[in-house]
Amino acid sequence: MSDMLNWLAGAVGGTYGNFIGGEWKLAGDKTSQIFNPADRDQSLGRFADSGAAEVDEAVVAAHKAWLSWRQVPGPDRGAILFRAADLLEQRIDELAFILAAEQGKVLTEARGEVGRAAKELRFSAGEASRIDGDVLPSEKRNGLAMTLREPIGVVAAIGPWNFPVVTPVRKIGPALAFGCSVVLKSSNLTPWSAVKLMGVFRDAGVPAGVVSLVLGSGRAVGEALIRHPLVRGVSFTGSTGTGVAINAEAGRRLVRTQLELGGKNPAVVLDYDNAATIARQIAGAAFACSGQRCTALSRIVVLEKDAREITEALEAEMAAIKVGPAWQAGATMGPLITAQHKASVMGHIANAREDGATLALGGTSMEDGDFARGHFVAPTLFTGVAKTSRLALEEVFGPVLAVIPVGSLDEAIEVANSVEYGLAASVYTNDVNLSLRFARESQSGMVHVNHGTASEAHMPFGGVKASGFGAYSIGHSNQEFFTTVKAVYFQS
Numbered sequence: 001m002s003d004m005l006n007w008l009a010g011a012v013g014g015t016y017g018n019f020i021g022g023e024w025k026l027a028g029d030k031t032s033q034i035f036n037p038a039d040r041d042q043s044l045g046r047f048a049d050s051g052a053a054e055v056d057e058a059v060v061a062a063h064k065a066w067l068s069w070r071q072v073p074g075p076d077r078g079a080i081l082f083r084a085a086d087l088l089e090q091r092i093d094e095l096a097f098i099l100a101a102e103q104g105k106v107l108t109e110a111r112g113e114v115g116r117a118a119k120e121l122r123f124s125a126g127e128a129s130r131i132d133g134d135v136l137p138s139e140k141r142n143g144l145a146m147t148l149r150e151p152i153g154v155v156a157a158i159g160p161w162n163f164p165v166v167t168p169v170r171k172i173g174p175a176l177a178f179g180c181s182v183v184l185k186s187s188n189l190t191p192w193s194a195v196k197l198m199g200v201f202r203d204a205g206v207p208a209g210v211v212s213l214v215l216g217s218g219r220a221v222g223e224a225l226i227r228h229p230l231v232r233g234v235s236f237t238g239s240t241g242t243g244v245a246i247n248a249e250a251g252r253r254l255v256r257t258q259l260e261l262g263g264k265n266p267a268v269v270l271d272y273d274n275a276a277t278i279a280r281q282i283a284g285a286a287f288a289c290s291g292q293r294c295t296a297l298s299r300i301v302v303l304e305k306d307a308r309e310i311t312e313a314l315e316a317e318m319a320a321i322k323v324g325p326a327w328q329a330g331a332t333m334g335p336l337i338t339a340q341h342k343a344s345v346m347g348h349i350a351n352a353r354e355d356g357a358t359l360a361l362g363g364t365s366m367e368d369g370d371f372a373r374g375h376f377v378a379p380t381l382f383t384g385v386a387k388t389s390r391l392a393l394e395e396v397f398g399p400v401l402a403v404i405p406v407g408s409l410d411e412a413i414e415v416a417n418s419v420e421y422g423l424a425a426s427v428y429t430n431d432v433n434l435s436l437r438f439a440r441e442s443q444s445g446m447v448h449v450n451h452g453t454a455s456e457a458h459m460p461f462g463g464v465k466a467s468g469f470g471a472y473s474i475g476h477s478n479q480e481f482f483t484t485v486k487a488v489y490f491q492s
Contacts, residue, residue: 002327004097004107008042011097015046016191018054018215019198021061022208027054027216034189037104037335038325038374044102047191050216055224058183058212062154063230065209066181070151077177078128084204085121088114088169095196099165100326102190104334104375105289107326117169119457120474124173131178131479144490149483151179152256153232156225158218158246160237161337162292164190167260168197170461171235172211174478180233181210185221189337218242226250233258233481235473237294240421240466247469258470258481260462262395263294263423265453266416268438269302269310270409270429278428279313282401285426285452287321287379290333291399292341294467295424295446295453298396299385300403301412307405311383314401315361318379324370335374336398342375345398348391349380355389357382357402387415395421409434417443423463424453445472 017026031046048054069077088095096110105113136145157171168184175182186194194213201211214221226234226249234250236243237260247257267282285297302310324331336342342365349363362380377399385392385402392404392415406412416425416438425444429435439447445463446455455461455474462472471480 002329004100004327007094007097008101012042012044016195016215017048018050018058019195019202019211019213020054020058021065021212022202025054027051032188034102034191036101037337040339040373040375044192047188047195048215049220050214051220052224054214054216055183055221055228058214059154059225059228059230061209062181062183062212065207066151066153066179069176069181069207069210070179072179074128074131074177074179077179078125080205081121081125081128081173081177084200084206085118085125087200087204088118088121091196091200095165095193098192098196100334102192103161103164104337105326106331106334108332109288110326113163113166116457117166120166121169121173123458123474124177124478127174127476127478128177130476131483138489140491142492146488146490148486148488149178149479150486152482152484153180154230155180155182155233155235155482156228156231157182157184158222158225158234158236158238159184159186159194161187161189162289164193165197167237168194170473172197172201174473175235175482176206176210178479178482180482183212183214183225183231185214185216185218185225188215188217191215223249226255229253231255235481236260243469256470256481258473259468260294260473261423261467261469262397262421263296263463263467264299264393264395264419264421265295265297265424265426265444266299266301267297267426267428268412268416269300269306270412270427270434271431272428273430275309275313276316278310279317281426281428281450281452283314283317283321285454286401287318287333287399290336290377292337292397295455296397297426297453298401299392299416300401301406301415302403303412304405304407307383307403311360311381311403314381314403318361318381321379323366323376323378325374328370333379333399335376337375339375341397342377345377345396345400348394348396348398348400352382352385352389352391352400352402355386355391357385357389357391362399387418393419413438413441417441420466421463422465423467424448426451426453
């Protein structure tokens with residue numbers, strides 16, 4: 001039995017409430033259970049099932065705390081965030097066990113996510129000392145003009161289930177650095193990680209009320225947050241449909257939004273020295289988190305003459321993927337998050353077959369032995385996928401790759417841009433001119449040349465078209481969302 005199983009045996013079964021105004025509070029007797037996606041018979045605990053009353057309490061506390069937090073010097077706010085980053089690393093095993101248990105990703109990925117959260121938090125901590133403004137010449141004699149950046153106020157942070165540690169940190173870190181307060185609504189599928197995050201920020205010295213957590217459904221908690229009159233910004237990561245609805249509702253009150261949405265990301269293969277190297281990059285970007293990433297590669301756009309060689313290289317790389325629960329030695333890909341989501345992925349696989357694609361590998365629901373109680377799907381590869389088929393156009397959010405053959409560079413760029421999404425794209429080529437052309441013409445927020453779609457902790461993260469709206473997150477561009485500009489005029 002692994003360390004994770006030993007730890008889980010003593011850790012599961014707790015009841016957890018909301019974190020409001022620096023205190024833990026239950027929402028009456030209303031709770032809901034969450035279960036391990038690798039073992040649906042294992043209840044991980046009970047969590048508050050909150051509503052509008054708890055949201056109001058948290059937002060009012062956040063607004064009150066913000067009035068004093070905004071006055072704390074930026075370097076002092078940053079020092080607290082640096083301590084929080086240190087605590088994340090000190091508690092990496094516990095957080096990784098929880099993350100793997102409630103989300104399903106393997107332990108290597110879980111530890112990587114916590115480590116990435118610490119990196120992003122340190123960048124945000126530094127931003128607290130880099131809040132900029134401008135001093136400008138005045139039109140008037142003996143005048144002076146300048147601009148200041150000020151925090152917008154209370155931010156509603158609505159996180160996803162696929163990255164329940166790093167994504168909330170990606171919202172909370174810059175918000176606090178720029179002087180805002182935050183009310184976090186985590187996914188009701190992965191609330192345990194959020195509970196532990198609150199402990200990290202509390203122990204780092206974040207004042208009561210500056211960060212709060214309200215647990216519950218999107219309909220009950222999310223809608224109440226978006227509509228609350230004291231909320232001045234909404235940072236959301238999730239599906240495009242939900243993001244559009246959030247933006248419409250927030251727009252009624254002129255509340256700004258930061259939306260990180262879906263993707264249908266292409267890998268465009270133009271030329272190469274070694275097909276195996278490209279296949280390794282693509283597989284890593286396609287099957288991490290079981291393909292449940294908005295930045296996952298899902299379309300391989302390749303010249304017809306190279307399609308067979310690239311397909312064979314992908315098959316060899318995918319054959320080395322070991323599917324299993326996080327506690328299983330050597331496991332490199334875990335389960336899908338729920339039975340409902342598994343059914344959705346299997347539906348996409350069935351659609352691909354109906355549309356005439358050739359199944360090269362996988363395509364099965366894994367239900368025997370160690371897989372009997374989990375939501376496992378084998379890594380899947382389709383070839384000969386038509387560029388107008390459902391598999392070529394629709395987001396699957398699972399471990400499914402589509403190889404789309406094309407006849408030319410122009411057609412490759414056309415196919416890469418043919419979907420409603422525009423989050424990330426990869427291009428593989430030895431020709432710097434081709435890479436620059438693709439970078440210019442790709443309709444995506446992020447372009448990766450000769451590597452998979454993995455972002456860095458200091459670089460802006462976001463998409464265009466149906467993949468994003470508002471200021472990009474992570475990088476310096478965060479200030480465009482979390483602050484507002486004030487113009488100040490002096491006359492002597």
